[in-house]
Amino acid sequence: MNAFEYLAPRDLAGALHGIGPLLADDSLGSPTTPRFIAGGTNLLDLMKENVLRPSKLVNIDHLDLHGIESLPGGGLRLGALARNADTARDPLVLARYPLLSAAIQAGASPQIRNMASNGGNLLQRTRCLYFYDTGVPCNKRSPGSGCPAIDGLARQHAILGTSEHCIATHPSDFCVALAALDATVLVQSAQGQRRIAFADFHRLPRDQPELDTQLQPGDLITHLELPPSPFAGHSSYLKLRDRASFAFALVSVASALEFDGQRRITAARIALGGVAHKPWRRVEAEAELIGHAPTADHFARAADRLLEGARSYGSANRFASHGNAFKIPLAHRAIVRALEMATRGELSNTGAPSLRRTPPHATTQGAQP
């Protein structure tokens, strides 16, 4: 085990103080920068693999950030330390954001969901095979060393928003739903509090693939805020993977629709997982659906738009591809299917409870403006 300093402060002030003093060259892209730890379900793995070697761990589990509470106006505030499992089962989450619950339950295993915190889920690292193996090059782990995935084993990798330096994906299911629901990330540091729109929270790799998010060293996620949602009756989390459980998404889709009395779409959200360095959304794609009936043609048009610019990577032999070209048609079909599911009120394909099965023209929470 690598030696590191360990603190377990009782409150937020103690945590923000404890993480310092930070050095000028500390960066969240560096393996040795001090880090906060909550559930540790990803951080400890990365430390065992020697991918991360933080000089200090500040355990934030004693902080009072475990709650889930209603906001005035119908929104919800999730504590950063609320466990994924508790969040998925929370009655307010189930009633207002069943999509979020379905996405959480599609991820990992019950044991991991019991440990993993909401804040930590945002900060999990890519599952790229090369990132996890310190014996091989990887620009995200060791900037400038190269990216073997681009011409190598790229089945899990990105088709959108890639750069010549990195084609990693963000592996979270939870985040895909948060992106679709327009969540806001509340961040506290010694300098004060900030609010970051979810769409801006994760970044694309560009020429700094070692950085996954906008966070700076010393930043602590305290809460996630969800605005009131009109989508509870017509949302869906569709996850496609190599086995039925305990596998990261090849492609996942969080979709949500709102209808008017004439069964026309008045609002739409589509976010993709497994295809990019961050949950992938394009407002233009969603706009394609507004005013239209929920038909496969319109859904396909939105999918075309959302996948514009997609390209594939990876190697192949004459029997099988180790690349990700299949993800482009797969994502397209998944978007269409997920929108069809949302239309029907079919919440998930992963065994999560389907809460509402009402047709779009019936009166539901989400159907009436």
Next chain:
Amino acid sequence: MTPLIDKQQPVADEGTGTVGLGSSVSRVDGRLKVIGQARYAAEHFGADMVYGVVVNTSVAKGCIRSFDLTEALAAPGVLDILTHERRPKIRSLGLFYKDMTAPSGTPFKPLHDEHIHYSGQPVALVLADSFEAARHAASLVKLFVDTAPHETDLLANLGHARDPKGFKAGFSPPPKPRGDADAAFDAAPVKVEVEFHSGVEHHNPMEMHATTVIRASDGHLTIHDKTQSPVNSRWVVSHVFGLSKDKVTVKNGFVGGAFGSGLRPQYQLILAVMASLQLKRSVRVVLTRQQMFTFGHRPETWQRVKLAAERDGRLVSVVHEAVCETSRREDYVEVVVNWSGQLYRCDNVRLGYQLVELDQYSPIDMRAPGAAHGVHALEVAMDELSYSLGMDPLELRLRNYAERDDNKGLPFSTKALRSCYDQGAERFGWHRRRPEPRSQREGRELVGWGMATGTWDALQLFARARAVLCADGKLVVSSAATDIGTGTYTVMSMIAAEAMGLPLESVSFQLGDSNLPIAPIEGGSSHVATVGSAVQGACEKLRRALWKLARARSGSAFEKARWADVEFVQGAVRLRKSPGHALSFQELVSGSGKPSLDVSYLMLPNVLKQRKYTRATHSAVFVEVKVDEDFGTVRVTRVVNAIAAGRILSAKTARSQITGGVVWGISQALHEESLTDHTLGRFMNHSFAEYHVAVNADVPDIDVIFVEEDDRVVSRLGAKGVGEIGIVGVAAAVCNAVYHATGRRVLSTPITPDKVMAP
């Protein structure tokens, strides 16, 4: 002397009572395992123990120029670091490294010299006074390497295929061609030609490979090793280190799965003993999950199968060629193609088997080695042929049913495969199948039904067992056998209990100790037929000894009793005609003047009889899949596996073996592959997060049928063995079901969504 029973010894619960062979008994080692009392190799402790952590290189080929150990040696707690330049002097001749199942060639010798043969090769062992200190220091070891070009890609090197140079135990080369398969193929009216590729798979038992060496003050080494044979591990340790057998004891009382990875001693054993000799202390070395990908694996395999038939379905030509990967040091061989000359009746057969040397560790047997690939290819090709003929796949197999093994020109000792087909099809409802692909649909999913035949050898080797009846009436039977989770403790206890007429809880079966009477390596589905027969033989000797003691009782009703007059029931010898006359085992042993009755029996197979027959197990597997072809996702929703494996002695553990085999077959079909980056020459998905095996959600209820079979050629017990047969054919049945569902034939495993989704 009465053998000591320690608390690590599994015994059936009090009150279990008399259980007949063939009944369903919970495993006798189950309780120790679930309460955490069963100690595995990495859970034994020695006083003042040293912890070793292995450093592996990620270079695929090259030469170690130098190490920089300055920082690692200076780390707190570090005692020493072993490398090829810093190790005790040990033997270097390759012969000394050959274990009992080694193929021809020279085994890998850990920390032997500067040469790097494969990515993942161990290059140093860091020794410290805690595991944590050793692991930290291992990250500080710096290695400087001159790299050399490597080759790890089988498909890119098929042109370098050559015949195997030598053989290994259990391997038979392909038989010579019979008839003229190529001419018959050309002339036939209906034919198929199919190529297959299967990537590397790694065994990945739950328990990682580990060795704990406990050093006694007199230098004796008691080694707890994860192995499928304590005798084999002792053999290698003795030879490599020049230690006489009485200086080394190897134990493996509990093994958390192995699947073949423990057939050969792995490098952690050599390294742990090396360290113990260097430091003169007890040492433990445990591999990580990632390091489980740094030794043997199921070899990458390319195959071509050509089948031709008359229009009535009679096979007229079978051609099956395989090219498999091996290392540059050893010719690992397995039986891939021979099954194709044995499973169906055909006069024109040509089989070929070749190897390509790559910069890899030598492959090693993995559950149903060879058959898992070879029978898969044959059975998928048979399915393909059935569609070309417009014939039901099961009907095609029955049309070509082999009554004899034409590879060897021998009859089968027993072969109840017809019953497997009949009972399996009946249970599955096969007759309701609609023949055309894409003809069954449920909602968005296409439904497909597929079937395949399975076969595996029924082996018997030699073994010795000892049986000791104690004065308290308890029986202790022992042999240096192994239980890798298969149920050896349970079935051997059952065999002995039935033979002696004792309740199960009065019998303990001791295994997993190189000092016990010799037993073969646990592999090849041979343990029940081999060790079980030795146990039964030892018990028969014991019964005769008891009978003699009873006859020696002057004035008793037994004085004139002939062997046929007595029976052994409820811990007593009694007269068949007069059950009221009974002498308990306690009385007899107490009266014998000895503390116990102690016999030993060497079971040698009746080779003269066995060589007149081909001895094999068979199966018929029926599978239903549901496919969402937009996405290519395949769900296995039903499996029926009908098995003919001789007499089933322990119904519950045998069923578990078949169920486990089916689960692995689903995994082989849909999930498992060690992905190689050929530029780096390295397996990259070396963790359970990314090396996928089937999880619970992928596995439906599995229906296992054991058909009636009793084979006294294979063993005196009538049993054959069930370790392997459960996996064979399962992946083929899945592949065939996917074809029936979608009309798409996937010729490589695993059948991942990208290969199945509609274009």
